Amino acid sequence: MNSHLHEPKEELDKRLARFEDSCRQKGLRVTQQRREIFRTVAQSSAHPSAESVFVAVRKKMPNVSLDTVYRTLASLEEMDLLMRVGLSSKARFDGDLRPHCHFVCTRCGEVYDIFPQPGEAPLPLPGGAREMGEVRQVNVQLRGICKKCQATK
Amino acid sequence: MNSHLHEPKEELDKRLARFEDSCRQKGLRVTQQRREIFRTVAQSSAHPSAESVFVAVRKKMPNVSLDTVYRTLASLEEMDLLMRVGLSSKARFDGDLRPHCHFVCTRCGEVYDIFPQPGEAPLPLPGGAREMGEVRQVNVQLRGICKKCQATK
DNA sequence: TTTTTTGCAAATACTTTGCATAACG
DNA sequence: CGTTATGCAAAGTATTTGCAAAAAA
Numbered sequence: 001m002n003s004h005l006h007e008p009k010e011e012l013d014k015r016l017a018r019f020e021d022s023c024r025q026k027g028l029r030v031t032q033q034r035r036e037i038f039r040t041v042a043q044s045s046a047h048p049s050a051e052s053v054f055v056a057v058r059k060k061m062p063n064v065s066l067d068t069v070y071r072t073l074a075s076l077e078e079m080d081l082l083m084r085v086g087l088s089s090k091a092r093f094d095g096d097l098r099p100h101c102h103f104v105c106t107r108c109g110e111v112y113d114i115f116p117q118p119g120e121a122p123l124p125l126p127g128g129a130r131e132m133g134e135v136r137q138v139n140v141q142l143r144g145i146c147k148k149c150q151a152t153k
Numbered sequence: 154m155n156s157h158l159h160e161p162k163e164e165l166d167k168r169l170a171r172f173e174d175s176c177r178q179k180g181l182r183v184t185q186q187r188r189e190i191f192r193t194v195a196q197s198s199a200h201p202s203a204e205s206v207f208v209a210v211r212k213k214m215p216n217v218s219l220d221t222v223y224r225t226l227a228s229l230e231e232m233d234l235l236m237r238v239g240l241s242s243k244a245r246f247d248g249d250l251r252p253h254c255h256f257v258c259t260r261c262g263e264v265y266d267i268f269p270q271p272g273e274a275p276l277p278l279p280g281g282a283r284e285m286g287e288v289r290q291v292n293v294q295l296r297g298i299c300k301k302c303q304a305t306k
Numbered sequence: 307t308t309t310t311t312t313g314c315a316a317a318t319a320c321t322t323t324g325c326a327t328a329a330c331g
Numbered sequence: 332c333g334t335t336a337t338g339c340a341a342a343g344t345a346t347t348t349g350c351a352a353a354a355a356a
Contacts, residue, residue: 029330029335041248047255047264049243050321065338070321072336073246082248083290085255085264086240089321090202090345093226095194095235102200102238103285111200111238117280125295127270132256133299137236140293142278146286182310182355203346218313223346242346243320 015042022079033057033064037072041082087141099138105146112146168195175232186210186217190225194235240294252291258299265299 019038023030040056041048048056054069076082087104092111094102099122101114116122129135172191176183193209194201201209207222229235240257245264247255252275254267269275282288 027335031330031336033337038248041246044248045266047245047247049245051243053246063338067322067339068337073244077246080250082246083250083292085245085247086257086292086294087238090204091226091242092200092202092238093194093206093230093235094200094238095191095197097233097236101279101282103282103288104239105286106289112285113198114279114281114285120280123276123279123293126254126267126276126293127273128267129254129256129295131300132265132267132295132297133258133303134297135256135295136233136259136297138293138295139236139238140276140279140291141239142282142285142288142291144285144287144289147284150286180310184311184355186312216313220314220347221312224311 012039012042019076019081022081026075026079028075028079033061033068034072034075036061036064037069038076038081041073041076047085101140101142103142103144103146105149106143107145107149110146110148114142165192165195172229172234175234179228179232181228181232186214186221187225187228189214189217190222191229191234194226194229200238254293254295256295256297256299258302259296260298260302263299263301267295 016035016039019035019042020030023034028034036057037053040053044056046052050066050069050073053073054064054066057064057069073082077084096113099116103112103114104110105112123138123140125135125138169188169192172188172195173183176187181187189210190206193206197206197209199205203219203222203226206226207217207219210217210222226235230237249266252269256265256267257263258265276291276293278288278291
């Protein structure tokens with residue numbers, strides 16, 4: 001899975017402890033599968049897909065099923081123990097090419113535009129960007145709960 | 154489709170002209186379907202999905218098919234006439250919660266981390282963000298062609 | 307007229323769900 | 332022991348592809 005530790009062992013233990021705390025706090029049981037799936041994502045720097053996690057976890061737990069991986073990744077995201085890269089499920093398109101950011105509501109899925117306010121400076125490219133390759137597009141996504149959903153409780 | 158013009162008519166005409174130029178430049182034919190699909194996305198501010206575009210276009214062209222919409226949206230993205238919100242196809246996960254950006258290679262799909270360089274200031278939240286709702290996560294994605302793919306030509 | 311594109315239908319990829327059994331607390 | 336989570340199988344979305352007919356240049 002092209003993964004390597006990005007932290008020493010004690011650090012991983014700390015994260016595993018945090019994982020267990022989060023589970024208990026949410027009333028979720030600390031199962032072998034959840035622990036192994038969490039450990040796998042926590043140790044990888046390859047931004048794995050559900051399938052990759054599945055393959056990796058299977059090496060230690062040959063009976064784990066893909067749907068458990070999906071369910072667990074969703075729980076871990078819910079507990080803020082990992083994050084999802086990009087937007088999931090279906091693709092959405094934007095015909096407005098002017099620089100702007102998106103606010104994505106994680107509850108209703110709605111996407112709102114945030115245009116720069118008058119006089120606001122454009123976001124600078126991060127310093128390390130050039131080394132990665134040729135940047136053609138910048139996509140800034142803020143995720144949270146939109147006003148409308150907050151009102152609905 | 155909850156769309157409204159975000160520009161006057163002359164502006165749209167200019168964009169349609171640019172669309173036709175881009176097609177010719179790429180050797181793609183300017184078909185009724187492509188024109189209508191482009192116009193639909195260009196006029197919408199709703200970040201439509203392929204399905205939404207399909208429904209909207211069908212009102213003017215009852216025989217258009219969903220796969221043509223998919224194919225056309227891909228071409229339009231290729232020509233930089235629209236952009237895709239978030240990442241398409243499959244979900245990917247990141248267990249590293251430290252603030253960092255992602256470089257996504259649009260050719261090979263690989264995702265690379267960009268961590269802030271020593272002394273680099275964190276990116277400021279855009280001014281308009283607060284009005285949208287409660288921001289829980291910031292996701293900065295740079296898209297382009299990675300070094301490895303550039304080398305492969 | 308020649309080549310590209312379309313629409314149809316079918317295939318594929320990704321993700322989710324219902325249900326009986328197994329595992330946690 | 333009571334309840335939650337798992338694995339299996341099957342269903343549900345989202346997207347892609349092969350091919351004959353239609354449209355663009």
